[in-house]
Amino acid sequence: MLNPRRENSLFERVFNLENLNFYMSRISFYLKERIKEIRHRVLLESYEAQKLPKWERIVLTWMMLFIFWIIVSSSIVLENLLIGGLATLIISSFMYNMLTDDIRHSGHLVEKIFYIVFFYMPQYIFIMIFRIIESNFKVAKHAVLMDINPGIVKIKTDLHSDTGITILANSITLTPGTLTLDVDRKLGEAYLYVHWIDVKTLNREKAGESIKGDIEEWLKKVFW
Incomplete structure (x- = not known):
């Protein structure tokens, strides 16, 4: 027959060992998640570094929209060009990310x-x-x-x-x-x-x- 004190001591050891294994597994999981977060942040920063500067994206978007405006309006009258240029410039300042976000940044515009x-x-x-x-x-x-x-x-x-x-x-x-x-x-x-x-x-x-x-x-x- 086991001594009650010895039995309790054995139980505490097993319990502590299970707790240790549990916490070790949690630490491993936490470290993996942290590594994923850091890697994700680094990748996002590297992607952002490859994108065009904001002003270049606006200019490219404006050029594409302005050319589209001229084709659709079928008019090269000065008044029409001024209205189209101003309208497309305003639109470009808001939606530049939609058309040029994926273009690689390299060289002059x-x-x-x-x-x-x-x-x-x-x-x-x-x-x-x-x-x-x-x-x-x-x-x-x-x-x-x-x-x-x-x-x-x-x-x-x-x-x-x-x-x-x-x-x-x-x-x-x-x-x-x-x-x-x-x-x-x-x-x-x-x-x-x-x-x-x-x-x-x-x-x-x-x-x-x-x-x-x-x-x-x-x-x-x-x-x-």
Whole structure:
């Protein structure tokens, strides 16, 4: 028969050990949550640093809206231009984040506009036309020979902005043979689930290189 004092002492040890394990688990959970919060804050700060300054976003938004005003009004009368310029400037000062929030901050504003209009846009159009033509031939070949291996692959993207990821996903869908099904965004990372008509590899990096091609590299020049 156990001594009551010894039994109580044993019970207290077990109870204290359980409490210690409980508090240790809580500390581990708390530290993980704190690390997540710090990482999230650092990522937000890094994203903010990649965005355009406020005045550049306002100017870009105003230019886009003003051009749209001229096209819609179909008039280049001085009075119409003054009214349109003032109205679009007021609107731009309130909604600049909606159109330019995802554009990467790099170089001077005039330089950026020049490169986007005369280099980046033509480059993107050329890349997409080439990929669509190339993929059409590949899909036609698969349709004749029926040598397909369809499947869903998960690929990672280095883009973080909503606009950049959306354009990448739509570009993949526009390319025959691939279809973006879903986007999975985690803390600091983004993944695309793509249906691939002829899965060549399950390796995430190699599959990403084959599916994304040069599109992502182009998008990274414009969007963060």
